[in-house]
Amino acid sequence: MTFSTERRVEFRDTDAAGIVHFSAFFPMMEAAEHEFLRSLGLSVMPGAGANYPSVTWPRVAATCNYLAAAHFEDILRISVRVAKIGTTSVVYAFRFHREEEAIAEGTMTAVCCRLPDRPQVPSTGGLKKTPIPDPIRELLSRGV
Numbered sequence: 001m002t003f004s005t006e007r008r009v010e011f012r013d014t015d016a017a018g019i020v021h022f023s024a025f026f027p028m029m030e031a032a033e034h035e036f037l038r039s040l041g042l043s044v045m046p047g048a049g050a051n052y053p054s055v056t057w058p059r060v061a062a063t064c065n066y067l068a069a070a071h072f073e074d075i076l077r078i079s080v081r082v083a084k085i086g087t088t089s090v091v092y093a094f095r096f097h098r099e100e101e102a103i104a105e106g107t108m109t110a111v112c113c114r115l116p117d118r119p120q121v122p123s124t125g126g127l128k129k130t131p132i133p134d135p136i137r138e139l140l141s142r143g144v
Contacts, residue, residue: 002081003036003143009074020070026062029094029106032078036092040139044110055136057110058127060089064106074098082143088112088129090140112136 013024037043044057070076076096083093089111096103113127132140 002079003032003039004077004079005032005035006075006077007031009070009072009076011072014072018072020074022064022066025064025066025096025104025106028076028078028096029062029064029080029092029108030059032080032094033092033108033110036080036143040142042136042139055112055114055130055133056127057090058113059108059110061109062106063108064094064104066104067102068098068104070096070098070103076103080143082140083107085132085137085140087131090132 007028009020013020015021034044076098079095079097081093082090084091089109092108092110094104094106094108096105112130112132114130115126
């Protein structure tokens, strides 16, 4: 299954020439990931999916390869699929298209973490890597 969403390129996404700045693709990937997770009844924030264990998903890696320029006001279709599910991490693959033209391809790796009951020292962030809970793993498997 591949999840797909659309987004119009906004002025803030572009450089002075009206071309999408390379950095704008990363927030678009993250927003598409969030939509994908919501479609499964999940969230990237602890407690937002009341029926599932309370975990969060910090990113540890992200890539983007640019194939063609996108411009202000273009409608981009962003496809998301789960490329790999590990013990504690998930890798998402993204594709950007304008109509049938490929614009960019990227990946994002997120690690499953639990937050402690008690706040930790700020320098550690208090996150603790944990295996992906089975109910969440089953849902993510739908996106493979």
